[in-house]
Amino acid sequence: xxxxxxxxxxxxxxxxxxxxxxxxxxxxxxxxxxxxxxxxxxxxxxxxxxxxxxxxxxxxxxxxxxxxxxxxxxxxxxxxxxxxxxxxxxxxxxxxxxxxxxxxxxxxxxxxxxxxxxxxxxxxxxxxxxxxxxxxxxxxxxxxxxxxxxxxxxxxxxxxxxxxxxxxxxxxxxxxxxxxxxxxxxxxxxxxxxxxxxxxxxxxxxxxxxxxxxxxxxxxxxxxxxxxxxxxxxxxxxxxxxxxxxxxxxxxxxxxxxxxxxxxxxxxxxxxxxxxxxxxxxxxxxxxxxxxxxxxxxxxxxxxxxxxxxxxxxxxxxxxxxxxxxxxxxxxxxxxxxxxxxxxxxxxxxxxxxxx
Numbered sequence: 001x002x003x004x005x006x007x008x009x010x011x012x013x014x015x016x017x018x019x020x021x022x023x024x025x026x027x028x029x030x031x032x033x034x035x036x037x038x039x040x041x042x043x044x045x046x047x048x049x050x051x052x053x054x055x056x057x058x059x060x061x062x063x064x065x066x067x068x069x070x071x072x073x074x075x076x077x078x079x080x081x082x083x084x085x086x087x088x089x090x091x092x093x094x095x096x097x098x099x100x101x102x103x104x105x106x107x108x109x110x111x112x113x114x115x116x117x118x119x120x121x122x123x124x125x126x127x128x129x130x131x132x133x134x135x136x137x138x139x140x141x142x143x144x145x146x147x148x149x150x151x152x153x154x155x156x157x158x159x160x161x162x163x164x165x166x167x168x169x170x171x172x173x174x175x176x177x178x179x180x181x182x183x184x185x186x187x188x189x190x191x192x193x194x195x196x197x198x199x200x201x202x203x204x205x206x207x208x209x210x211x212x213x214x215x216x217x218x219x220x221x222x223x224x225x226x227x228x229x230x231x232x233x234x235x236x237x238x239x240x241x242x243x244x245x246x247x248x249x250x251x252x253x254x255x256x257x258x259x260x261x262x263x264x265x266x267x268x269x270x271x272x273x274x275x276x277x278x279x280x281x282x283x284x285x286x287x288x289x290x291x292x293x294x295x296x297x298x299x300x301x302x303x304x305x306x307x308x309x310x311x312x313x314x315x316x317x318x319x320x321x322x323x324x325x326x327x328x329x330x331x332x333x334x335x336x337x338x339x340x341x342x343x344x345x346x347x348x349x350x351x352x353x354x355x356x
Contacts, residue, residue: 030046030047030048030066031046031047031048031066032044032045032046032047032059032062032063032066033045033047034059040055041057042055042056042057043055043057044056044057044058044059044061044062045062046062046063046065046066048066065167078122078165079120079122080120080121080122080165081117081118081119081120081121082113082116082117082118082119082120082121082124082156083116083117083118084121085121085156085159085160085165086109086113086152086156089155089156089159090105090106090109093105093155093159104148105148105151105152105155107148108145108148108149108151108152109152112132112136112141112145112149113132113149113152113153115131115132115135116128116132121156121160121165121166122160122165122166124157124170125170126170126171126173126174129150129153129157129170129171129174130174130175132149132153133146133149133150133153133174133175133176133177134177136149137177143176146176146177147176150171150174150176153171153174154169154171154172154174156171157169157170157171157172158171184306184309185300185302185306185309186302186306186309186310186313186314187211187302187306187307187310191299191300192208192211192310194297194298194299195207195208195211195297196208196254198297199258201293202276202277202278203278203289203290203293204293204297205255205258205261205262206220206258206276206285206289206290207290207293207307208254208255208258209251209255209258209259210304210307210308210311211307211310211311212251212252212254212255212311213249213250213251213255213311214249214307214308214311214312214315215237215249215308216305216308217282217285217286217304217305217307218282219237220237220272220273221271221273221280221281221282221285222237222271222273223235223236223237223271223272223273224270224271224272225263225266225267225268225269225270225271225272225274225275226268226269227272228259228263228272230256230259230260230263233250233251233253233256234248234249234250234251235248235249235251235259235272236248236249237249259272261275262275262276263275282304286303286304290304
């Protein structure tokens with residue numbers, strides 16, 4: 001036998017070692033094959049039960065995917081679109097959250113995720129989710145709007161993994177855009193004096209109650225009359241977080257008469273806000289009473305949450321202990337409260353009673 005000959009000169013047998021053929025996968029285990037089109041970045045295909053699982057750069061990657069789904073029965077469910085997956089996921093998820101959370105998810109899906117509706121959920125990658133997030137940032141949408149869309153992507157991506165539709169939660173790698181922190185605005189002393197000078201107006205009184213209690217507008221508008229103690233100058237209220245619920249909210253002397261007027265006008269068994277003649281739903285109040293009143297008085301168009309910023313800032317100026325302030329505003333940690341502060345204060349000691 002001659003070493004360099006392709007065939008043996010004596011018997012004619014081919015001497016070159018032929019590459020070993022890949023073992024055939026068992027029936028029902030799926031297959032991996034290579035597309036013949038040139039210059040494909042991901043030429044390897046993983047397929048099972050006539051369902052294409054994905055396209056991969058190497059055969060090993062395709063086989064890994066097949067192994068991951070080897071014990072699953074693949075149906076059309078595996079090819080669910082983003083829209084179909086949302087409908088399936090939301091049907092159960094919305095039962096466990098409040099109306100506001102449900103509304104926020106619906107808004108994110110309806111208004112900001114349309115470009116993904118027809119895409120197969122298992123085909124979506126981090127870049128696809130990131131593109132949608134970046135588009136909102138470029139359009140100047142608020143941080144909360146962008147965060148809610150990211151939450152929606154995360155929920156659906158994790159759901160796909162749990163349902164064995166996908167093998168990886170790609171949404172976890174999405175990054176929120178970096179933005180410079182905008183200083184939160186507060187009502188100035190002059191603006192507060194303007195409000196007191198126009199305190200005959202019932203809407204002005206509501207604004208002053210918000211400023212001097214630090215409650216969120218939704219909290220004030222949901223307090224039962226039975227949870228208000230006029231003699232003790234406080235009410236039991238709060239929502240949103242565990243630390244914020246069922247806390248004592250004191251009424252400084254300067255607004256006690258405004259609260260009493262609401263209390264006296266509200267029917268027993270109802271809410272404190274039922275004593276207000278205007279709109280009793282927060283969104284309607286903002287649009288029809290709050291902003292028009294500020295405009296009429298020649299004041300800046302500060303949003304209702306600025307009343308809460310104002311309360312915290314003034315409390316720090318007047319020496320409220322930080323731990324006490326956490327309790328007053330219903331925050332869980334000091335870092336959250338610090339986000340509201342607008343002035344550096346020295347040592348802070350006592351609870352603010354009242355000031356004008």
